[in-house]
Amino acid sequence: MVKAITSGFTQIRLEDFVDIAIIAFFLYKLIILTKETRAFQLLKGIAFLFVAAIISETLQLQTLSWVLNSVLASGIVVLAVLFQPELRRALEHIGRGKIFNNGLLQNFKPEENEIVSEMQLAIMSLAKRRVGALIVIEQRTGLGDIIATGTRIDGIISAPLIENIFEPNTPLHDGAVIIRDGAIVAAACFLPLAEDIAVARELGTRHRAALGVSSVSDSVTIVVSEETGVISFAREGKLVRYIDQKALHDLLESIFVGKEAAGTLNIFKRRAKHEK
Template identity: 50%
Template sequence: MRDILAQINYLNIFTEILDILIVSYVIYKLLMLIKGTRAVQLIKGILFLLIASNISDFFHLYTIKWILDKTWATIFVALAVIFQPELRRALEQIGRGQFFVRVNTEMGMGDMLRLIDEVTRCVLKMARTNTGALIILERETGINDYIETGIKIDGIVSAEFLSNIFVPQTPLHDGAVIIRGDRVVAAGCFLPLSDNPYLDSSLGTRHRAALGITEISDAVAVIVSEETGSISIAYEGKLVRYLEEKTLRDKLQELLVPKPTGNTHFWQRRVPS
């Protein structure tokens, strides 16, 4: 036994473990970087093609295998173009020294309830004056692609802060405000419009944008109509209209406050410092 232990090269074992840990961490950071972006769907498509290629090889489906092999060459050439925003973001984070920094993302129940209270107060105030507004609350699915379309902001959510953003004739009042955790991260953002053909024809751009972002993510959208002052909430591609203060607050708590389970909800852990 001593002879066997003497032959073990502990330095090689250490370097191999270190190598695996570094590669695993880099892959994890890259996955977190693209989480919630359109790149995730592309990766799913690539994985599907990879599985299809292996299946066709196993069953000797030579024509399909040949087509897939030719497709791979095109895909690898196109990846640099397709993932250009994510690659740029990664390089920017490395340049700022943020790529390997762990963000403190704990958010307590009190903070969540305060957030809901501030959003509710803001929305009620704007509804009284028929001031149009679109507020997006990010949840599990990241929406970085749409944050990039607006003006970056980093401020604690408050009713007064949000109200000032939506003052008519100001540069940012027409776009969406995006909230991550308890901070406003961007304003004046452009969102995808819902292409649901069965929507009420009376719905305006804000409502269609709110539905659009909730169809492709798990975000929650709060809308104030500029025409009627009515308050609506969109989530999971559904729209709940004509909310009063109590129903608005209750719905936000239902959607954002974690249920009493053993799992830690996203809003308890994802708040940028």
């Protein structure tokens, strides 16, 4: 397969440029559609295999080339299974005539320090009143598939907005808030639950959900317990509980401002091995 592609560059016609441009356009749209999901990481892995196959073909590494070509040849069926949600979403976009819409939002966002202040104020207030909360902060791994399960907000981060979302008996209080690029993009989102039976027995649904999403992504999830008002955060599939105001501030600052707070990182390393 790769050999056929590389040999095709010997004679290039005008039609070939048009052909390549069309393929490039659809590849670009595929990347845009999957960029906001966890499947984007898998797509990068497939691209790496494709490049490796071309290199092995060029260097005439026959065994490696055969293995990689076999994997890529059967990859279409695998992709259809693994990318089923993304393919469905792509077809929906085409059906709605939105294939040319890049979907980029132009929002005015507050400064990073203001985000830290507003989130800290909201979380401490929720904890004081023992109002349950679940806030997921997206990092490099896209959470578009999780965002799709909730209600789009696309709002500026503010303490009143966060508190109103989690106010009991309101339409959006049951579920997670997703924060991306300094904005609240969705609320009432469903998260995957931790599968560890021991963890499931000990903790509530919010904590299990925080552990679940942190196990499948690099997100940071903050939890407020409605029973005790205790603040916790989950990262890398591990849970740290009993976070005070200073540790919360350091955590938020390390995420939004980029200042690595040694105190919070030490707490995470020290407690992670005891609390999962």
